[in-house]
Amino acid sequence: MKFKSLLLAGSALLTGTAASAGGYQVTLAGQKNNGMGGVGVGLSLDQAAMFYNPGALAMVKDRGIHLGANGTFARNSFVAEGGNQQRELRNTVTTPFGLFAAFGPSEGKFRAGIGVYTPFGSKLQYADGWEGRTALTDIDLKSVFVQPTFSYAITDKLSVGAGVVVLALGSVNLQRDIPLPDSFGHIELDGKAETKLGYNVGVFFKPSDKLSVGLNYRSKIDAEVKNGDVTFTGINSPVFQPRFQEGTKFAATLPLIATTSIGIGIMPNENLTIGLDASLANWSAYKTLRFDFTKPVNGADFSESRREYEDALTFRLGAQYKLTSGLTVRAGGSYDESPVKDGFVTPETPDNDRLAGTLGASYSFGKFGVDLSGQYIGIKKRTQTQAELINNGTTDRIAGTYKTNVVVAGLGLNYTF
Amino acid sequence: MMTSFLLRKATPLALLAGLGLTACQPDLEGDFSPSNGGVDFSNYIAVGNSLTAGFSDGGLYLTGQQQSYPALLAQQFKTVGGGEFVQPLFNVANQQNGSGYLRLAGFTAAGSPITASVATNLALRQGATATRPLYTKFTDPVNNLGVPGIRLSDVETAGYGSVLGNPYFERISPDNSNQTYLARVTASNPTFFTNWLGNNDVLGYATAGGAASFLTPTADFTAKNAKIIDALTAKGAKGVVATIPDVTNIPFFTTVGPSFRATLEAAKVPAIVVTTGGFSGTPGAPPTRKVIPVNTIRNANGSSGNQLFTLTSSPYLPLFGMPNKGKAWRDVYNQAKPSLPAFVTLGLFLQLQGVDTVQAFGATAAHPFPSTLVLDDAEQVLVKDATTAFNNSIKAKAAEKGLGVFDANTFFAQVASNGIVTNGISNTAGFITGNLFSLDGVHPTPRGYAIVANEMIKVINSTYGAKVPTVNPNDYQGVKFP
Numbered sequence: 001m002k003f004k005s006l007l008l009a010g011s012a013l014l015t016g017t018a019a020s021a022g023g024y025q026v027t028l029a030g031q032k033n034n035g036m037g038g039v040g041v042g043l044s045l046d047q048a049a050m051f052y053n054p055g056a057l058a059m060v061k062d063r064g065i066h067l068g069a070n071g072t073f074a075r076n077s078f079v080a081e082g083g084n085q086q087r088e089l090r091n092t093v094t095t096p097f098g099l100f101a102a103f104g105p106s107e108g109k110f111r112a113g114i115g116v117y118t119p120f121g122s123k124l125q126y127a128d129g130w131e132g133r134t135a136l137t138d139i140d141l142k143s144v145f146v147q148p149t150f151s152y153a154i155t156d157k158l159s160v161g162a163g164v165v166v167l168a169l170g171s172v173n174l175q176r177d178i179p180l181p182d183s184f185g186h187i188e189l190d191g192k193a194e195t196k197l198g199y200n201v202g203v204f205f206k207p208s209d210k211l212s213v214g215l216n217y218r219s220k221i222d223a224e225v226k227n228g229d230v231t232f233t234g235i236n237s238p239v240f241q242p243r244f245q246e247g248t249k250f251a252a253t254l255p256l257i258a259t260t261s262i263g264i265g266i267m268p269n270e271n272l273t274i275g276l277d278a279s280l281a282n283w284s285a286y287k288t289l290r291f292d293f294t295k296p297v298n299g300a301d302f303s304e305s306r307r308e309y310e311d312a313l314t315f316r317l318g319a320q321y322k323l324t325s326g327l328t329v330r331a332g333g334s335y336d337e338s339p340v341k342d343g344f345v346t347p348e349t350p351d352n353d354r355l356a357g358t359l360g361a362s363y364s365f366g367k368f369g370v371d372l373s374g375q376y377i378g379i380k381k382r383t384q385t386q387a388e389l390i391n392n393g394t395t396d397r398i399a400g401t402y403k404t405n406v407v408v409a410g411l412g413l414n415y416t417f
Numbered sequence: 418m419m420t421s422f423l424l425r426k427a428t429p430l431a432l433l434a435g436l437g438l439t440a441c442q443p444d445l446e447g448d449f450s451p452s453n454g455g456v457d458f459s460n461y462i463a464v465g466n467s468l469t470a471g472f473s474d475g476g477l478y479l480t481g482q483q484q485s486y487p488a489l490l491a492q493q494f495k496t497v498g499g500g501e502f503v504q505p506l507f508n509v510a511n512q513q514n515g516s517g518y519l520r521l522a523g524f525t526a527a528g529s530p531i532t533a534s535v536a537t538n539l540a541l542r543q544g545a546t547a548t549r550p551l552y553t554k555f556t557d558p559v560n561n562l563g564v565p566g567i568r569l570s571d572v573e574t575a576g577y578g579s580v581l582g583n584p585y586f587e588r589i590s591p592d593n594s595n596q597t598y599l600a601r602v603t604a605s606n607p608t609f610f611t612n613w614l615g616n617n618d619v620l621g622y623a624t625a626g627g628a629a630s631f632l633t634p635t636a637d638f639t640a641k642n643a644k645i646i647d648a649l650t651a652k653g654a655k656g657v658v659a660t661i662p663d664v665t666n667i668p669f670f671t672t673v674g675p676s677f678r679a680t681l682e683a684a685k686v687p688a689i690v691v692t693t694g695g696f697s698g699t700p701g702a703p704p705t706r707k708v709i710p711v712n713t714i715r716n717a718n719g720s721s722g723n724q725l726f727t728l729t730s731s732p733y734l735p736l737f738g739m740p741n742k743g744k745a746w747r748d749v750y751n752q753a754k755p756s757l758p759a760f761v762t763l764g765l766f767l768q769l770q771g772v773d774t775v776q777a778f779g780a781t782a783a784h785p786f787p788s789t790l791v792l793d794d795a796e797q798v799l800v801k802d803a804t805t806a807f808n809n810s811i812k813a814k815a816a817e818k819g820l821g822v823f824d825a826n827t828f829f830a831q832v833a834s835n836g837i838v839t840n841g842i843s844n845t846a847g848f849i850t851g852n853l854f855s856l857d858g859v860h861p862t863p864r865g866y867a868i869v870a871n872e873m874i875k876v877i878n879s880t881y882g883a884k885v886p887t888v889n890p891n892d893y894q895g896v897k898f899p
Contacts, residue, residue: 077443080840082871082887084449084496088442131840131889179842181852181895237898239524381445386838395838403443 023283023309023339023349024122024141025257029098029115031068031371031412035360036318037332039275041263042214044204045320046414047100050115050149053216053263054161055202057111057151063104068371068412069097074404076124076350080131081386081399090125102149103417115147115163120223120256126347132398133177133184136347143193143223143256144169147200158205165198170223172254174348178235178244178298185235189250189291191228196221198256212265220258220285226251230293240298249294255285270322275332277316283309283339305346305396309339318358330360330373343388350402352382364414371412379404453497454883456655460500462560462607463487464645465659466617467860468869469563470585471504475857476518476535477565477585479507484863484893487561487611489870493885494609505555505589512540512553516565519856521849523899529731530849532856544580548755551580552588559589562602568617569641569807570633572598599641603648610649610656611873613825615642615811616664619803623664624859626727627796628695628788632803639810646814657821657876660808665725665797666833668848669858671715674726677734678714686711689737690785693793696753696770703771706782707793719834723794728848728858730790736778743767743774749787821880823873837868839890844868852895863893 030048033040040052044059047066072094078087102113122141126132146168151161170193178185198221206212230248235241261279268274286309292302318332336354345351360373379402386399463469463485470477471485482488482504491502507515514535522533545551564586567577575597576582578590590596596604618638621630649656664670681689688711692704715722726734736742750766757766767774776784792800808826815822829846831837832853836845844865845851848858853865861869867890874885 073441075442077445079445079449080889082874083889084446084451084884084886086444086446086449129892131891134841134891179891180898181850182897183894239898376441381443390838395843396841398840401445401448403445405441405443407441 023257023281023286023312023351024120025259025281026096026119026121028070028072028096028408028410029068029117029119030066030100031373031410032320032330032360032362033318034068034070034373034375034408034410035330035332035358035371036275036320037316037334037356037358039263039277039316039318039332041202041216041261041277041279042204042212042265043263043273043275044206044212044265047102047113048098048115050100050102050113050147050161050163051098051117051119051200053202053204053214053261054149054151054163054200055159055204055216056214057102057113057149057161058109058153058159059204059206060102060111062416063102063106063111064414064416065099065101066412066414067097067099068410069095070373070408070410071095072406072408074124074406076402076404078130078132078350079401083131083400087127087130090127092123092125094121094123096121109153111151113149113151115145115149116168117145117147118143119145119218122348124348124350131400132347134179135397136174136176137186138173138175139348140171140173141254142169142171143167149200157207158203160203161201163200165200165219165221167193167196167198167221167223167256169193172223172225172228172252178232180235180237180240183234183236185240185244186233187244187297188231188233189228189252190231191225191250191252193223193225196224209270210267212267214261214263214265216259216261216263218259220282221256223254223256224251225253228252230297243296243298245295247295248297251292252290254289257285258282272319272321274319275317277314279314279316281312281314281339284311285309286339306344306392306394307346308341308344310341312337312339320360326364328362328364330358330362332358334358343384343392344394345382345384345402346397350379350382350404352380352402354379367416369414369416371410371414373408373410373412375406375408375410377406377408379406449886450884451496451886452884454878454881456497456877456881456883457608458494458497458499460560460606460608461487461491461494461502462602462605462610462649463490463563464602464610464649465563465613466567467563467565468616469561469611469613470565471563471866472565473855473857473860473862473866474518474520475855475860476514476516477507478515478518478535479509479513481518481863482506482515484866485561485563486866486870486873487563489867489888490611490873491560493870493874493888497883497885502560503557504561505559507540508553511538514538515540516550516552521856521896521899530856549580550584552584554592555589556591560605562589562598562605564589564598566617567598567614568621568633569615569638569645570618572602572614572641572645574598599644599648602645603651606652607649607654607656610654611659612645612649612656613659614645615661615807618807619661619800620664620859623792623796623800624669624727624729626787626789626792627693627799632799633807635803635806635810638807642807642810643814646818646820650818650820655820655881657823657873657880658811658815659823659873660811660826661804662825662829663804664800665792666829666846667859668846668851668854669728670725670792671719671846672728672848672858673731673734674714674722674724675717677726677737678711678716678722681711681714681737686738686780689779690782691779691791691793692770692785692788693795694788696749696788698769700769703769704788706785709791709793713794723797725792725797727790727792730786733778733786733790738777738780740775740777742778745778745787745790746770746772746774749789821876823876825869825872828872839864839868842891844895849896856896862895864890864895867893
């Protein structure tokens with residue numbers, strides 16, 4: 001496969017969303033997994049195992065390619081503290097995707113493959129003139145990881161795998177309004193992330209036909225923007241114009257955090273597969289969001305905003321049942337702890353604990369297969385008060401109540417060599 | 418190729434998902450539906466002075482009126498059964514600048530603001546003179562009874578609404594009316610009211626540096642406050658009263674002193690000389706001189722010093738130490754002239770004050786700063802004591818009637834020390850850049866008035882168990898820049 005050309009052709013799809021998993025993490029890599037509450041660490045379903053647990057790849061019998069894409073529809077409502085006006089997003093659809101191809105000898109002990117996926121991202125566009133406009137009006141955070149992977153079965157029960165994770169494409173576009181005494185200006189920060197490397201390793205153990213266990217660690221990658229563009233608009237007073245100079249550049253670093261997962265697969269009979277995953281996301285690496293500017297912006301050469309995220313756990317449960325030789329159906333759910341503490345919620349990630357329900361189905365036509373998945377994610381209602389913001393020194397954001405629901409629809413195509 | 422195939426396949430799916438999305442949109446409005454807490458907001462009457470009228474930038478003009486805190490309250494009351502709220506607005510077509518006001522014209526090279534007067538499209542009517550303006554009448558019934566300049570001590574003054582009285586009250590009074598302000602309030606028949614009177618009973622004295630006007634005697638204040646509240650509550654109306662902020666926190670007193678102190682300290686000047694109290698009309702009894710050590714002038718953050726220079730002193734401060742600079746005293750004379758006997762010439766006036774303008778200005782007892790430019794520590798004690806006494810009267814009467822109290826004194830003291838963040842935007846009590854105070858250094862900007870409205874709404878909600886929504890203060894601007 002010509003991955004580079006595929007990447008370019010698919011550039012319209014290169015975006016993530018705050019769809020699943022806390023913060024700005026997106027775990028929508030494999031369509032089969034999506035239908036099963038996102039489990040996968042203890043399973044060897046298809047080539048998407050490269051993402052969930054590279055160790056399991058060697059146990060995936062089929063060599064082939066899995067391509068999946070999702071439409072995520074986030075619907076957010078916000079009411080500012082003391083107010084009664086409901087603000088809603090200017091709605092957008094984002095399309096996280098995953099592409100996984102694996103090769104290897106039909107009866108050999110190893111599989112090699114490459115995965116391309118979008119593990120982090122967020123896109124939100126707030127209503128014009130909303131109360132939090134000076135914190136954020138728009139955010140579009142994208143990342144595409146490319147992961148060459150090698151997996152080896154040490155015995156027929158134990159396999160290991162590792163992938164080099166390349167942050168191949170990363171971009172951030174963050175916009176907010178600038179408060180001037182008598183009006184609002186606007187600042188847009190737009191930058192591309194440097195290419196960075198990380199890794200994804202896993203162990204997979206299948207003591208019997210009825211049980212499998214997996215362990216996975218995905219490392220942190222710091223997405224680093226070095227020479228991003230800063231654009232100012234709407235600053236009309238000559239008094240203020242010199243405070244916002246053209247040609248200002250910014251630098252910023254956003255941690256794409258590490259995740260450690262354990263998963264169990266239970267196969268009571270050959271038609272039923274049940275998966276259970278637990279993950280720990282090391283969100284505590286996200287302490288502050290800092291932008292350094294090459295020229296002072298309104299008198300300051302940097303801006304810093306407290307995040308103080310906490311490590312967060314995710315629990316997933318899912319099952320698939322093979323109804324006929326062609327048709328498999330799936331269901332699942334997940335509970336996802338928010339990494340965001342009370343009083344630290346920002347409009348980029350109006351986050352809280354999430355509860356998700358998923359459905360999925362596959363139909364196989366021999367070498368060719370189609371997967372469908374659907375998810376409904378309810379992010380719990382979250383209120384933070386101005387008093388909390390004052391106590392935490394986080395008054396750069398806004399007090400009020402957020403509630404978000406997300407619908408994700410996914411389609412996957414499989415081809416087995 | 419793969420992509421376009423995928424898109425074609427995904428499109429119907431996306432449409433299907435789209436159908437379910439109306440149900441997906443979370444609904445929070447039900448959690449925040451407004452309620453009146455049993456308060457009847459159908460006839461809201463606002464009683465007060467310039468703050469209530471929407472006075473800003475040294476004048477009353479249409480934009481300020483439209484964004485007065487009573488107008489904002491009435492707008493929010495509409496969500497809980499509030500009625501029409503009539504304000505005596507200036508005509509938008511050609512009189513929108515009302516009394517005229519100050520605008521920010523620019524900055525000096527040193528960064529000091531330059532203001533200019535807006536004197537076109539005023540709402541003056543025939544018979545107005547430079548010293549006695551008469552404004553275009555507005556004699557329909559009004560809900561906003563805010564009268565710039567009114568003191569609580571004025572509320573029983575007959576003729577206060579005549580052409581010889583207060584031009585703003587005259588404007589809303591019927592022709593040839595002798596009705597007092599108290600009678601007007603009594604006749605207004607509110608179902609709900611706000612009352613914020615009493616600021617001018619200390620402010621006039623304070624802004625004159627203790628050299629003119631007077632502090633209302635506490636007994637008089639208490640009695641008249643009781644009468645106003647009794648009138649408003651006679652038919653069972655509920656309401657909110659506001660206390661009087663400590664005027665020494667406002668930019669009018671905190672802006673120019675700190676930089677003057679810094680200039681003097683850089684020049685190693687140990688002390689300056691001012692007069693204190695009123696001016697003298699008695700030969701041989703010039704006003705008392707007071708030596709003010711430079712390190713007792715209040716600094717920028719208020720951590721040191723307590724002598725306050727008025728905003729109006731700023732044109733005179735650069736003249737410090739210079740001989741033959743009689744501008745300050747000449748201006749004092751010109752201002753006082755209308756109330757002086759005709760035979761008092763500038764020369765005689767200066768002689769009575771013991772002033773010799775040949776001497777170095779501000780540096781010597783012979784040519785001191787006039788008292789009007791400085792609110793000294795002793796004068797501040799009088800202002801503070803009066804404010805405390807007045808606020809005690811206001812709170813006691815409110816408690817007697819079970820009214821809500823917006824403690825503007827406590828609130829503005831906090832704003833002065835910590836600022837206030839509104840939906841992510843920092844605001845302070847700083848002049849021009851702080852967003853809250855207008856160019857006169859005394860009256861709020863629309864942003865400041867919006868914050869006042871919100872504080873009053875919080876008091877209404879907590880006192881009466883209502884859920885009146887607040888406004889977003891950031892929708893209202895601070896000082897307008899050129």
